[in-house]
Amino acid sequence: MRALLVEDDPISAKLIASAIAAKNVFVETASSGEDGLELAKLYDFDIVLMDLRLPDLDGVDVIRRMRAMHMAVPVLVLSAVGNRDDKVRALIAGADDYLTKPFDPEELSARLQAIVRRSKGHPASVIRTGRLAVDLATRTVSIDDKPLHVTGKEYRILELLSLRKGMTLTKETFLDHLYGGMDEPEQKIIDVFICKLRKKIAAVADLDHGIETVWGQGYVLKDPPPAGAELAEDGDDYIGSEPVDAALELERLVLALLPAPLREQRAPLAPEPAP
Secondary structure, three states, X not given: OEEEEEOOOHHHHHHHHHHHHOOOOEEEEEOOHHHHHHHHHHOOOOEEXXXXXXXXXXXXHHHHHHHHOOOOOXXXXXXXXXXXXXXXXXXXXXXXXXXXXXXXXXXXXXXXXXXXXXXXXOOOOEEEEOOEEEEOOXXXXXXXXXXXXXXXXXXXHHHHHHHOOOOOEOHHHXXXXXXXXXXXXXXXXXXXXXXXXXXXXXXXXXXXXXXXXXXXXXXXXXXXXXXXXXXXXXXXXEEOOEEEOHHHHHHHHHHHHOOXXXXXXXXXXXXXXXX
């Protein structure tokens, strides 16, 4: 997970960054509202942690400008100002939550995880993709409740794929998520990580789904198709739960469009199925 911290006080910034970095969250820091806006435009953050008292802009104004630019990234306000009016202003401007300083590091981490999870459409801490489960709270992975032992970076790849399930993620997105723009290796390292993950998953279970390659774009994690939605063998299509011969179905459609005299002169390829 990657967070943008907009905080002008260097001591507070260091304490906050250390608290959430211990939960394996990569933190990028901006010391002004304008710098925070520029970083939010350039990079794909999972959450923004926003102070209200900034040297150039009010934090509420920064949030308003982010929302005006259609930035959907969730915002958690961290401020020493705890009065009701400031909380209301921040929430109306587009903040997702408000935490008053000083705060408990565990509460901060829990709120951060919950906001990001909900923003991606996952109400629970365990994200299930078929038989694969990623637990964001315990940072563990399992298949059919059997532990899947992964490295830190492998977990972060599965976490990102799970949080953005169904979305094709580029290799640049993975690199940004894993390294945060610092000492990034070549993109082919992502292929290596994905290959190792696939082997580990295959060693535990023969899944009917997994990490799919989208050629020329990246990788995606999808839920398995519902039962009965697969294509039939030998090229027949399924309509509902019954296999249908595609050529026969096309012939019937053509006949239905013909005038009655012509329709009577032409018989379908096969008799209509019994009701």
